[in-house]
Amino acid sequence: MSNPTIAIAMGDPAGIGPELIVKLLTDANWYDRCRPFVIGDFMTMRNIAASLGAALRFRQISDLAEARFQPEMPDVLSPPGFELGPLPPPIVHPKLGEAAARYLALAYELAMESQVDGVVMAPMNKESFRAASYDTYDELQFLGELTDSDDPYILGAAGPIWAVAVTEHIPFKDIVSQLSVERVCRAIAQLHRVLRRLGFAAPRIACAALNPHAGEGGLFGSEEIDIIAPAIKEAQSSDIDVSGPVPADIVFKRALDGDFDGVVCMYHDQMNIARKLQSRADIATLWMGLPVIGATTAHGAAFDIAGKGIADPGSLRAALDYAIMLA
Numbered sequence: 001m002s003n004p005t006i007a008i009a010m011g012d013p014a015g016i017g018p019e020l021i022v023k024l025l026t027d028a029n030w031y032d033r034c035r036p037f038v039i040g041d042f043m044t045m046r047n048i049a050a051s052l053g054a055a056l057r058f059r060q061i062s063d064l065a066e067a068r069f070q071p072e073m074p075d076v077l078s079p080p081g082f083e084l085g086p087l088p089p090p091i092v093h094p095k096l097g098e099a100a101a102r103y104l105a106l107a108y109e110l111a112m113e114s115q116v117d118g119v120v121m122a123p124m125n126k127e128s129f130r131a132a133s134y135d136t137y138d139e140l141q142f143l144g145e146l147t148d149s150d151d152p153y154i155l156g157a158a159g160p161i162w163a164v165a166v167t168e169h170i171p172f173k174d175i176v177s178q179l180s181v182e183r184v185c186r187a188i189a190q191l192h193r194v195l196r197r198l199g200f201a202a203p204r205i206a207c208a209a210l211n212p213h214a215g216e217g218g219l220f221g222s223e224e225i226d227i228i229a230p231a232i233k234e235a236q237s238s239d240i241d242v243s244g245p246v247p248a249d250i251v252f253k254r255a256l257d258g259d260f261d262g263v264v265c266m267y268h269d270q271m272n273i274a275r276k277l278q279s280r281a282d283i284a285t286l287w288m289g290l291p292v293i294g295a296t297t298a299h300g301a302a303f304d305i306a307g308k309g310i311a312d313p314g315s316l317r318a319a320l321d322y323a324i325m326l327a
Helices: 017-025 028-032 042-052 094-112 126-131 139-147 172-178 181-197 212-218 223-236 248-256 268-276 314-326
Strands: 005-009 035-039 059-061 075-077 118-121 153-158 161-165 204-208 241-246 262-265 283-288 293-296
Touching: 005 017, 005 094, 005 314, 017 035, 017 042, 017 314, 028 035, 035 094, 094 118, 094 126, 094 139, 118 314, 126 139, 139 283, 153 181, 153 268, 161 181, 161 248, 161 268, 181 204, 181 223, 181 262, 204 223, 204 248, 212 223, 212 241, 223 241, 241 248, 248 262, 262 268, 283 314, 293 314
Parallel strands: 005 035, 005 118, 035 075, 059 075, 118 293, 161 262, 204 241, 204 262
Antiparallel strands: 153 161, 153 283, 283 293
């Protein structure tokens, strides 16, 4: 089989994304495993490479058919009809949000045309994204609508542990109203499928509790009794090895100790605080349920350090590694 073609979307042009991509592609070994190219602004990529003293000479193309996939000369494809112009400062700005959205959209348009096998995105800023009048909570909802995908979801990677969350980018006060037996059961099934795809013959899954101490038999809340436990029982009836509800303050510790291969969480921070305590070189955020695998960093655009040359490419490196693995 030929190596997968991977689109690397530049993310927010004024954030650390372009710097991370330069540092990532300086390692020519990636070209032994995939055919990477950049979707973004050619001048920005060229200027960042020069400021970092990188030997890369970026090459502008107008069509993916022109790509050469040469390690010393990465290809850069820009969205037709869109010009970034002078780079705005690293602050929330609608032009930056539009640019990040356009780069990501083009990547998935190519994916829908079977020209791309996976997408990796450098970090974007959600405030800039919304300032550009994109009326979705996040990039996953944006991509779901763009690709007409019914059930996209986020898969969190953290070294040996994989995780999904039943609810994602919503206000904390809305979490309980968005939980249901059906949604928890669906998350369990999604994680089970992807673990099988990753090579786990009999995945062991933990389902995290919502309330302190798993609700203490209803003393601290009834969601474990009314929602989570019935979902676990339903999943078990489909021969899925799932345990719980496991108290959230111990579930990742047990997983890291080897008790579980994956964790189903109830909300965004329940999953991500635990993940982000792990080495940055091991964590990434993956988008599943789309035409091709998508992957991005487990951190933001970091405007405060943009342009300083100190950004750590570990999470973007992990994102590319996972994207190649799943593509």
